[in-house]
Amino acid sequence: MSPSRRTLLRGLAGVAGISVAGGLVSACSSSGSGSGTPSSGSSTGSSGSSGAVSGTVSFGSNYSDPGVKSAFAALCTAATAATGAQIKINTVDHNTFQTDITAYLQGTPDDLFTWFAGYRMQYFAAQGLAQPIDDVWEKIGGNFNAAAKALSTGLDGHQYLVPLYNYPWVVFYNKSVFTAKGYTVPTTWDQYLTLAKKMKSDGLIPFAFADKDGWPALGTFDILNMRINGYDYHIKLMKHEIPWTDPGVTQVFQHWAELMPYMQTGANGRIWQDAAKTLEQKKAGMMFQGTNQVAAQYVTDKADLADLDFFVFPEINPTYAQDYMDAPTDGFMLSKKAKNTDAAKAILEYIGTGAAEANFLKTDQWDVGLAQGLAAPTYDAIQKKSVTEIGKCKSVAQFMDRDSDPAMANAMIAIIQKFIDDPSTGNIATLQKSAEAQAKSIYTS
Missing domain, CATH: 3.40.190.10 (Periplasmic binding protein-like II)
Structure with missing residues (x-):
């Protein structure tokens, strides 16, 4: 049974908005540089799925704007190469996707879908509309710090999201x-x-x-x-x-x-x-x-x-x-009604690596990655400054339509x-x- 809204909200203290002291953006920069480039000795953690999978995974996407749509397509192409699973992207206008998300998840959703960290993830996890992905996090957990994991964790203590980036x-x-x-x-x-x-x-x-x-x-x-x-x-x-x-x-x-x-x-x-x-x-x-x-x-x-x-x-x-x-964080979730769960989880394992984020950021010139040990392409001035300015914050909020x-x-x-x-x-x-x-x-x- 889903908790009441009040019960759900009471459990969000300190999670919907995350303190960034040693937090999210530390994963984006080398020690003391703020440049978005990791030190050469950084650990990359899990490199993706441990075994080949097959079949097609459908991926519901709100990445409808041209720039991010291209970056996401490149990410999916790389995920197919890494896992062997084919990916069918179903793109919906960003606003329509967000407005219709409840009906979408209750109906016939895709296996995976793009969504938001923090409260908005927790809300739908608590409604039983997403699957926990603790087994994925057992493999990718070393790639993220505690703040990123907290933003990916439901009220029941299970993980439901693989984060990709944030932005100020x-x-x-x-x-x-x-x-x-x-x-x-x-x-x-x-x-x-x-x-x-x-x-x-x-x-x-x-x-x-x-x-x-x-x-x-x-x-x-x-x-x-x-x-x-x-x-x-x-x-x-x-x-x-x-x-x-x-x-x-x-x-x-x-x-x-x-x-x-x-x-x-x-x-x-x-x-x-x-x-x-x-x-x-x-x-x-x-x-x-x-x-x-x-x-x-x-x-x-x-x-x-x-x-x-x-x-x-x-x-x-x-x-x-x-x-x-x-400084909202975006990522990916597994639908409760996913048809190809094994392949979908393999894709999430790949996405939760520095290699995957680096591939995404090859064509993304505005977001900053979250994976520790991210072997990112050279960030442009906007991205470098984003890392620096988010890093100065004592706390970051996720945005009103995500925090409420x-x-x-x-x-x-x-x-x-x-x-x-x-x-x-x-x-x-x-x-x-x-x-x-x-x-x-x-x-x-």
Whole structure:
């Protein structure tokens, strides 16, 4: 019998959001270098499946964007070469995949499927919709550190996911624009607003912004909440241990309202790819989103990736400075209804190696791998900086739609879109009351 949502949430403390002290990103860099290249003496651990398997494994994928789709195809080709199992990839639009995941897993799912670490993995594992893969982890466990394993572990103590990479949510800009205009990277809230005002007076859109898909703006809420109220507050809010009517939440929306005059208008009717193009075309000065989106879009559009740079979101509350960020971890799970389990597990064993991650990263110029002893290709400047900046964090969150109940995340998507349309003080109060009412219903059912 599946646990109630409240039981599930109580068990997530310290797991949905993972402290990175000696944590995830240490697997990506050599000792003290922060370069993303392991030392020559690093151990690679398990190299993959110990025996040949046969048959075809179906792989449900949300890697629908061109860049990551190509990287995943290359990973699957290498997995076939390593295991002997054929792989049939079934790609579904990222947003559709995420929206329909429950029905998909309850119906006739693929053997393997792409998904997210932490709470979102635990939620479906607790529903009995995924198979534990402890036997896979017995072979690949030496390839990952404790933080990566924790993000792959269900509430029952079993492992359900093989992680592949993570990536930071940061503020992107074009170096050439900052140089030409004499802009400097802001480190405080006041500097951030001053820069936005200057960009607007210079005829630029200060912040490229899009939220038609619903989820992108959740990241802005996350970072404002962690900058103003801290990581622990944020995670407690995600679990409804703090009410959505709390003054701390009010401060988040009030600060966001200060940014709205400088954010690209019409966001609820724009997809994030089009917002990224505005940055590429140097019509916008900045964009807050993940490297997995912005840098990947530059590659897809054949834009000048070397001109792209980023800075971590500025400090608001000195108590928390720039100590936290969203750095989501993605990976792969085994469906409860998998038809070719042996071959599927062999593929997961291969994916959980440094060799597999290195192969994936040959064409991925925006994520950073998680396997220890990763013999990665040379990371570009974005990836090197990602490793460094994630490594500076005291804790990283997984993103609102991964750290909270799926129903609550969906509720917040609608609420934030209403805020974008009307960021007035009166509407903020109304939206907070709506969020709290929905949270009470969701977390007590």
